[in-house]
Amino acid sequence: xxxxxxxxxxxxxxxxxxxxxxxxxxxxxxxxxxxxxxxxxxxxxxxxxxxxxxxxxxxxxxxxxxxxxxxxxxxxxxxxxxxxxxxxxxxxxxxxxxxxxxxxxxxxxxxxxx
Amino acid sequence: xxxxxxxxxxxxxxxxxxxxxxxxxxxxxxxxxxxxxxxxxxxxxxxxxxxxxxxxxxxxxxxxxxxxxxxxxxxxxxxxxxxxxxxxxxxxxxxxxxxxxxxxxxxxxx
Numbered sequence: 438x439x440x441x442x443x444x445x446x447x448x449x450x451x452x453x454x455x456x457x458x459x460x461x462x463x464x465x466x467x468x469x470x471x472x473x474x475x476x477x478x479x480x481x482x483x484x485x486x487x488x489x490x491x492x493x494x495x496x497x498x499x500x501x502x503x504x505x506x507x508x509x510x511x512x513x514x515x516x517x518x519x520x521x522x523x524x525x526x527x528x529x530x531x532x533x534x535x536x537x538x539x540x541x542x543x544x545x546x547x548x549x550x551x
Numbered sequence: 552x553x554x555x556x557x558x559x560x561x562x563x564x565x566x567x568x569x570x571x572x573x574x575x576x577x578x579x580x581x582x583x584x585x586x587x588x589x590x591x592x593x594x595x596x597x598x599x600x601x602x603x604x605x606x607x608x609x610x611x612x613x614x615x616x617x618x619x620x621x622x623x624x625x626x627x628x629x630x631x632x633x634x635x636x637x638x639x640x641x642x643x644x645x646x647x648x649x650x651x652x653x654x655x656x657x658x659x660x661x
Contacts, residue, residue, distance in 0.1 A: 440594070441594060443594075468647075470648070472649075472651070474654075477653070478653060479555075479651055479652060479653045480595075480640060480642075480651035480652075480653075480654065481651075482648045482649065482650070485647065485648055492647070493646070493647070493648065528594065528595065530594075530595075535647045536647065538583060538585070538644040538647070538648075538649055539585075539597050539600070540595075540597075540649065541594070541596075542587075542589075542594035542595040542596070543594045544592060544593050544594045545594065
């Protein structure tokens with residue numbers, strides 16, 4: 438069964454460092470998403486991406502965050518200068534039909550900022 | 552605004568026990584409602600969904616009914632198995648994205 442692949446599974450970084458989280462969505466999907474979950478809190482929407490541009494972003498997704506689809510397969514989330522409060526599990530998701538809201542999620546990348 | 556509230560975990564049950572995980576929502580309009588499940592080491596997977604009031608979503612023995620009058624979408628299963636141990640997330644749709652609850656960890660003991 439097709440799956441969304443995320444790397445790394447766990448990254449530890451120092452505050453102020455740049456981090457790139459990578460995702461390989463399902464090949465025929467057109468809509469891509471990043472969500473995050475701080476430990477013990479809700480899974481929060483960060484950003485959606487379609488046709489090589491951001492469709493929607495939350496207020497969490499400030500200037501420190503960016504997304505990119507550098508080639509035909511990868512979908513990346515970059516955090517320019519990490520803060521302690523960026524420590525969370527980051528989930529990538531994709532779908533072929535945004536209206537149905539049936540997303541396929543990756544296993545997540547755990548980011549720990551020290 | 553739109554939000555989802557689900558019961559705190561962990562929920563610990565013995566095999567074959569009855570499961571209920573409560574979920575209530577606040578929404579403008581008429582969202583679709585979902586339960587996603589995350590097994591250890593895996594991504595969130597769609598378990599079931601309901602798109603309008605009084606719809607019942609079901610899958611793998613799990614059920615949830617879209618109750619507009621109580622703004623609820625409680626997840627139930629009549630007889631849980633050890634293999635059901637996972638984190639369960641309630642969610643609603645809002646403008647082409649999902650709004651999730653905090654997740655409820657279910658641990659089923661043999």
